[in-house]
Amino acid sequence: MAGQTQAKKRDTPEQTEFREYARAWLSENNPPLPGFKPIKSGVEMVTDEQRDYYCGWQKAAYDAGLIGCDYPVEFGGGSRTKCQSVANQEMALAKTPVFAGIIGLGMAAPTIYFHGSDELKKLTLPKLFSGEELWCQGFSEPGAGSDLASVQTFARRDGDKWIINGHKVWTSTANFATWMILLARTDKADKYNGLSYFVVPIKSQLGKSVTVRPLVKITGEAGFNEVIFDNLAIDDGFRLDEAGKGWQVAMTTLAHERSAGEMTTPNAGGQRALTRDKVSGNQSPLIALAKKCSRNGIPAIYDAHIRDQIMKMLIRSVGIKQNRRLKGVPALANPQRLALQDKLLSTEYMQAMAAIAMEIEGISSTLSHEDEKAPDAGRWPFAYLSSFGGTIAGGTNEIQKNILGERILGLAKTK
Numbered sequence: 001m002a003g004q005t006q007a008k009k010r011d012t013p014e015q016t017e018f019r020e021y022a023r024a025w026l027s028e029n030n031p032p033l034p035g036f037k038p039i040k041s042g043v044e045m046v047t048d049e050q051r052d053y054y055c056g057w058q059k060a061a062y063d064a065g066l067i068g069c070d071y072p073v074e075f076g077g078g079s080r081t082k083c084q085s086v087a088n089q090e091m092a093l094a095k096t097p098v099f100a101g102i103i104g105l106g107m108a109a110p111t112i113y114f115h116g117s118d119e120l121k122k123l124t125l126p127k128l129f130s131g132e133e134l135w136c137q138g139f140s141e142p143g144a145g146s147d148l149a150s151v152q153t154f155a156r157r158d159g160d161k162w163i164i165n166g167h168k169v170w171t172s173t174a175n176f177a178t179w180m181i182l183l184a185r186t187d188k189a190d191k192y193n194g195l196s197y198f199v200v201p202i203k204s205q206l207g208k209s210v211t212v213r214p215l216v217k218i219t220g221e222a223g224f225n226e227v228i229f230d231n232l233a234i235d236d237g238f239r240l241d242e243a244g245k246g247w248q249v250a251m252t253t254l255a256h257e258r259s260a261g262e263m264t265t266p267n268a269g270g271q272r273a274l275t276r277d278k279v280s281g282n283q284s285p286l287i288a289l290a291k292k293c294s295r296n297g298i299p300a301i302y303d304a305h306i307r308d309q310i311m312k313m314l315i316r317s318v319g320i321k322q323n324r325r326l327k328g329v330p331a332l333a334n335p336q337r338l339a340l341q342d343k344l345l346s347t348e349y350m351q352a353m354a355a356i357a358m359e360i361e362g363i364s365s366t367l368s369h370e371d372e373k374a375p376d377a378g379r380w381p382f383a384y385l386s387s388f389g390g391t392i393a394g395g396t397n398e399i400q401k402n403i404l405g406e407r408i409l410g411l412a413k414t415k
């Protein structure tokens with residue numbers, strides 16, 4: 001515990017002071033657990049009760065200066081320098097709830113900041129940070145996922161307006177979102193240079209020119225949606241960067257998408273399933289499970305196969321930690337490579353971890369999280385089903401491997 005109350009060695013004086021402030025504030029203001037099962041990420045939010053709890057927490061954290069710390073004050077930020085990472089570390093340590101506005105904070109904010117006009121930043125960023133307005137990402141379509149540049153949703157210029165028609169799919173949190181970041185086609189003749197990027201007010205147009213339909217996931221949750229535009233008219237001021245430069249703007253969003261989880265889900269790291277909780281001293285959830293479940297007539301923790309699997313996971317978790325540590329070494333850090341590696345390693349790790357837990361549980365792993373006899377309240381089979389979303393969302397892991405191979409390792413291009 002002693003180490004946790006000291007500033008990190010590499011902290012600047014501003015970071016040291018901010019860390020002390022954040023820690024003191026969190027020790028007083030970390031909200032009590034909700035009266036319902038907590039969610040692991042803002043994209044799992046489905047009920048109004050959940051929205052009120054997680055948006056309420058986000059607003060409190062924003063009012064305390066723990067969100068948007070490094071953005072300029074005029075756009076709703078704190079005008080600090082490299083303090084967001086300090087806030088994130090302290091929130092992870094304090095085990096705070098996740099933030100509702102995962103897409104806003106992790107993807108829309110940096111994209112608007114780098115590519116939007118000052119008016120747009122002033123209009124959108126403060127309520128994005130506070131969670132008063134949630135955002136969704138309208139990229140994927142029925143015919144455009146991995147091949148994102150194939151989007152067909154069309155924005156037609158009409159004076160100082162754009163008229164949007166089309167169909168987006170897999171749109172997480174569209175059911176709660178006030179705004180969408182939208183990649184749309186403005187020129188049918190040019191695949192990449194025919195794309196433009198907009199921010200689109202969707203909530204105010206529901207039931208008029210925007211329809212949002214929930215889609216049920218393999219976990220039984222309805223966290224994402226399809227969104228249909230039928231002659232939605234928006235102002236030209238809602239365009240980011242020039243018309244035809246949408247692909248470049250989308251690359252800013254995707255670069256941040258791969259590391260968005262660090263900001264918005266500080267406690268979702270699967271590695272914690274293997275380590276003793278530093279604050280409570282409780283043993284690792286996976287090892288606790290292996291001690292209480294029996295396999296071949298003995299506690300699973302004594303089973304050679306299970307021990308071997310747990311050790312392999314421990315080694316993988318060290319690899320993930322080392323990859324993250326590289327970010328702190330500027331000479332070694334290639335931001336694109338590290339974010340891609342992190343996404344690949346951590347999503348496949350989560351999947352493997354849940355699969356081992358189910359092996360430990362044996363036949364009991366077939367009990368759903370609604371069955372009172374399910375070990376660990378059904379956490380592991382649920383995590384296993386959820387883990388496939390992680391390996392697909394934000395660009396599938398196959399695509400991440402292609403990018404790493406081609407752009408970082410210089411391997412031959414896939415045909």
Ligand SMILES: Cc1cc2nc3c(=O)[nH]c(=O)nc-3n(C[C@H](O)[C@H](O)[C@H](O)COP(=O)(O)OP(=O)(O)OC[C@H]3O[C@@H](n4cnc5c(N)ncnc54)[C@H](O)[C@@H]3O)c2cc1C
Binds near residue numbers: 138145224394398402
């Ligand atoms: C939980 C979740 C949340 C999501 N949230 C959003 C959201 O908020 N907004 C949004 O816009 N989208 C969202 N998505 C959509 C996501 O971005 C797409 O599912 C993803 O990009 C893959 O596209 P696709 O589903 O069309 O699959 P496809 O592109 O059709 O791919 C099908 C399979 O083929 C493989 N494949 C395709 N091309 C290649 C290739 N060149 N080399 C090797 N393998 C290849 C893929 O890896 C995959 O296994 C979400 C998805 C999930 C699972």
